[in-house]
Amino acid sequence: MSFQLLTTDGGARRGRLVTPHGLVETPAFMPVGTQATVKTMLMRDVESTGAQVVLGNTYHLMLRPGADRVASFGGLHEFMRWPHTILTDSGGFQVMSLSALRKIDDDGVTFKSHVDGSMHRLTPESAVEIQLKLGADIQMQLDECVRLPATPEEIARSVTISLDWGALARRTFLEAQSGRLQFGIVQGGTDPSERQRSAEGLVGIGFDGYAIGGLAVGEPQDEMFATIDVTAPHLPATHARYLMGVGTPGDLIGAVARGIDMFDCVMPTRAGRHGLAYTTTGKVNLKNARFATDDTPLDANLDCHASRDFSRGYLHHLVKVGEPLAATLISWNNIAFYQRLMADLRAAIAEGRFAEKRARLAEIWGGGA
Template sequence: MSAIPFNIAASDGAARTGDLVFPRGAIRTPAFMPVGTAATVKALYADQVRATGADIVLGNVYHLMLRPGAERVARLGGLHTFMGWPRPILTDSGGFQVMSLSALRKLDRDGVTFRSHIDGSTHRLTPERSVEIQRLLGADVTMQLDECVRLPASREEIERAMLLSVDWAERSKAAFGAPQGRALFGIVQGGDVADLRKVSACKLVDIGFDGYAVGGLAVGEPQETMLAMLDETVPALPWDRPRYLMGVGSPDDILKSVARGIDMFDCVMPTRAGRHGQAFTRFGKINLKNARHADDPRPLDEASDCPALRDYSRAYLHHLVKAGEILGMMLLSWANIAYYQHLMYGARAAIAAGSFADYAASAQEGWARGDI
């Protein structure tokens, strides 16, 4: 039994809604976690993020171990105090960034040695060190270190990385111990090979974790492949533990994954799009760079309770984007995080009402309009 309660209040098909309860607060599921990679959700204040309805944010071991350093954050009171976020934080183990950002890396059975993308300094990350860093940061949800393989890849390469990740999962659990009020999630790997996904899931369940993540997707493969892997993986995971799809994604990806039983999501998409002049709304994605918005006095969504969506005209936002003003990036990032949280609020309500399929179909009608 996990020390972290996960209460499933209602289900609608495979979709379910509930909450994951930590001493710092409950995470209402399905949940979208804004990405605060380097101890900040880019272009937003922590209280703005909370006001959108977010219950949890994500930080990253790779970036924080390099700058400012986990030991320094611990001396300063931990990540919650450091970034002014009193609610739960999930920390990604750093494995994906080591594989994707490091200029030089050498992988072996014990861990990975890599060169910093910041200053070229050499570092060593093992399952035990990753867990230690996350403890120093004060993470509420710790992720095991894993190896994420770029797709496409051969079956042999995918299987090798999956089995190594399972070995690292066992070591991560041993290093984590049994702290009160904190959770450890295992990460299912297996690329785009269905039977390897099932093997990975079953091995992780045998080890036993507080929650289970599905990793190694949303890395450029078609949506159909991602959904097919979920169809194979989710049934092998325990019903009574949370399921987290890492790095996903678009609103369409999220709702199709909720329909398959996923509870938690994270993605840089809403803030990255905001910094590049794009807004996510219930009417579709709006490209504020387009000249058609230059004389439009309407807000992005007059019915929203988020000031960024409700109180600023499209003409003004277009002006800020074209002028390269920082405020434009801030407002659109705020608007996008608010929209994602509204999407999840609606999903939770629809599951509780038994109308999730209708809710998802209605949302998709808006997105079908494409960029406007």
Template sequence: MTDRFAFRLLARDGAARRGEIRTPHGTVQTPAFMPVGTQGTVKAMYPEQVRALGSDVVLGNTYHLMLRPTAERVARLGGLHKFMNWPHTILTDSGGFQVMSLAQLRKLTENGVTFQSHVDGSRHEMTPERSVEIQQLLGSDIQMQLDECIALPAARDDVERAMRLSLRWAERSRRKFEEMGGPERGQALYGIVQGGDVPDLRVISATELGAMPFEGYSVGGLAVGEPQDVMLRMLEETTPAMPEDKPRYLMGVGTPEDILESVARGIDQFDCVMPTRAGRHGLAYTRFGKVNLKNARHAEDHRPLDEEAECPAARDYSRAYLHHLVKAGEGLAAMLLTWNNLAYYQSLMKGIREAIEAGRFEDFRNETRENWARGDISKLA
């Protein structure tokens, strides 16, 4: 345990970075994938399982937790770490993305966003200050500023307006974070780079945020439906303008390929619902690509997903059994496939970290992509 937030770069290989983040609840090895525990739980997983797979940090969602069970209740019950039985690092997002995408009858002003809850129709206001207050009540180690995440494609004027608003909200978020004593508790607040798919706006956002005293910096507003090549091009423009000595977090990303390519462009942290959501819908991630267990050709396949995997879900259950569970709608299907998927993601991150340390990240990147290109191992028999 440590009293202060700190980031240390341990190795570089090209633009890829190997580091560690220290928080009051432990050390996060980077590049890191953060499983998403939206409502205080990583769906279909026990916290102990998530930790055993190598996860140093999980993500909680401010919007959902403020609505149910409320941040005030979580605080009264001892904070989010105790509430969800996760004594390790927690990152909370600002709630802004969910306000924009889920809430009903929302209205955006300079002050913040007023919206109607999708849960019960109640009215709420989310301001930069209120977002920080909620995250402080939850007690997360890493917190995010409130920003406006604009949908793409969008006109340049709209993208610039949202980016400038997010910069002003960043200043207000930082002031509130400091007023509430976040730095003294060793907590971190990250600024969020916006700018849509306009390179010079991304650079302006990154540069102006970098002049503010945030503990880390995020790239937001990507992986929202734009092609992968657009996302990667924005990263190539953005990361060189971000502070070298602070962690860089690409929000809401993504697929294993997205992660591999984004590490190559200097990103340190990732989160995405993809591995858990896919697991609940019969899709498995393996080192040989994706396996759709809904497919009838698995019905009599006695082989596991990957007989060499360390994860029991991948190694000890046949594809035929997993197919049966998926088709029958059994809860165990979601549990086993989510377990497998998170295990694969964490194995990928471990491989990335070891490759950067050894100075062979490009070789690892090529080998990994070659394995994916070979496809489902059931086709190789």
């Protein structure tokens, strides 16, 4: 079995996911490595934060440098020098985000490259084949994600086509006998009946894990939480649950309380590139002039070189003069914070004090609802 549920505390779960490149302790946050790198970071520094898994982007890597070229370097692990688990998305999110450049039919998606205008075809089967060439430990099925708000007809169509594509993707994946893992993606917008239909259909197909997609696309946090509440009960407790593209610390805390095991988001590195740090005492906007003479560490509570060994005044200076090192150090701190948050939640679940920990964290970050 690829996922072992170790303990629960209320709705929160602590588990362990076994992949070809090692163990992933859950709840887990995955830094995003879109172009075979976590932006501005060395992978050894990402590893130093305690991250056990990163995410790669199938659509972007398909275009540049191409799956065959990555395979010629020994796969994504060797190419980007990351020895641990890699999860790759399927390109489904780009079906939504690049809607002006694509056309969907029953068999797949035709893309016009945002890079050079060349045409590309992505199908449930080819998405599996590309991810196998990349060497992903965990790969996602191709799905259709709709932007919210959406009409009931649009939501129902996306569920139907995602289930059809899921069945094709699963068959192709199993025929490859790769020894790796594949997750199905639950769609359905914020419609409880469509979420149930999607979840039950995917469970019937039988994946190694299940993701909740189609959230963090514009809906408020309470709607996201409500959608998790109506979806999670239809997913098997014996399998990992992954909430895609989420999110803020408050989002993560509230989702863990609802039984979610895995997360990814660009937020830590995107914030880092804009001078915003996440710390154990709250957010710190290092553009603010009040930090110019602050000689205290960014966050002495984090076991991270960037957090404990550089002053807020120095980081403020780097941000103000536009030095690239600012993005590196603040992103490093932010990833370390997210990993610390996950480690603290795992410990609290293991010790049966998740509610207490959640309440304390919610005072800073929200997510207590």
